[in-house]
Amino acid sequence: MALYCGFSTACKKLKKLIRTIQRLLQQVIGTTAAAVLVMAALFSNTDVHADAGDWIVKYETPENDEEEALLELLQGEYGIPDMVSYLESQYRLKKPVYLQVGADEGPHYEVDNEIITIPYHYAAEIYERFDKYGDESRIDMSDMDEIALDVIFHTLLHELGHALMAQYNYPLFFEEEDVVDALSNYLLLEYTEFGAQVAVSAAEMFWVEQEDLSTYEADDFWGEHSLEIQRAYDVYCAIVGAYPDDSDHIVDSIFEGDEDKAYDCIENYERIRAAWEPLLEPVIIRD
Ligand SMILES: [Zn+2]
Structure with missing residues (x-):
């Protein structure tokens, strides 16, 4: 289980240090793995397993200065290349996934073409929402680039x-968007180092997204996704479930000190773990 720092940003430096060490280790291990592959190719007597499900990333050409700056962020440190190599190292896909950065529409997943899209305007919206409604946020916004990358990682x-869901043909017992929200929150909190920190950024993004909806329209209720405010509470509930001993601040500030809710979150997380773990056995790449 990953280290959890709550709302505090005190562990950001530690986080960056650990990531730097991981990056260096990856480079060393990567070099070794490359050497093994070359040896295998030369002697052809070693079974080399390659994952069928690589991520193939395409960056669309930016159309203005703002998109140019966003592309620079997305391709920079801890950006899309790091996220993709991390996801490839963690999760075994059956088929390649195409990631189109700078697509016109999204973010979404097109099941027929196995394409994930992340538009530049979505990345821009993260800054706009926090800029407009950040006063409502509970997190330190001094490093908005880090928050934006957290939100984009959560989206990915x-x-x-x-x-x-598509590649492993998992049974669908409820609205797919809600099932996928629960699954991705679980993967984030269970298997991702500093996942809870990312989860808090994502929850706060849902929170500031909600601020625009001063009045609800009927189609807000029949849309594919739960309402942003519900998605925010769901992320926080998952954090309480994953970190029951370190979540008093969330129970107090988000769930108004409601101990019954905290208990429900813990029980729900355990049920999600019990349901998903056998199904995820072929997916998770364990060290
Ligand atoms: Zn979705």
């Missing part, structure tokens, strides 16, 4: 959830 994991 959600879209990966759709890809897993």
Whole structure:
């Protein structure tokens, strides 16, 4: 289980240090793996397993200065290349997934073409929402780039959830968007280092997205997704379930100190774990 720092940003430096060490280790291990592959190719007597499900990323050409800056962020440190190599190292897909960065529409997953789309305007919206409604947020917004990358990683994991549903033909007992929300929150909290920190950023994004909806229209209630405010509470509930001993601040500030709700969150998380773990056995790449 990953280290959880709550709302505090005190562990950001530690997080960056650990990621840097991981990156260095990856480079060393990657070099070794490459050497093994070359040896295998030369001697052809070693079974080399390659994952069928690589991520193939395409970056669309930015159309203005804002998109140019967003592309720079997305391709930079801890950006899409790091996220994709991390996801490839964690989850075994049956088929390749195409990721179109800078697509016109999305973010979403097109099941027929195995394409995940992340538009530039979606990345821009993260900054706009926090800029407009950030006063309502509970997190430190001094590093908005980090928050934006957290939100995009959470989104990628959600879209990966759709890809897993399709590729592994998982049974669907409820609205897919809600199933995938629960699955991606679980993957984030159970298997991702600092996943809870990412989850808090994502929950706060849902929170500031909600701020625009001063009045509800009927189609808000029959839309594919749960309402943003529900998705925010669901993320926080999953964090309480994953970190029951370290979540008093969430129970107090988000769930108004409601201990029954905290108990429900813990029980729900355990049920999700029990339901998904056998199904995820072929998916999770264990060390
Ligand atoms: Zn979705």
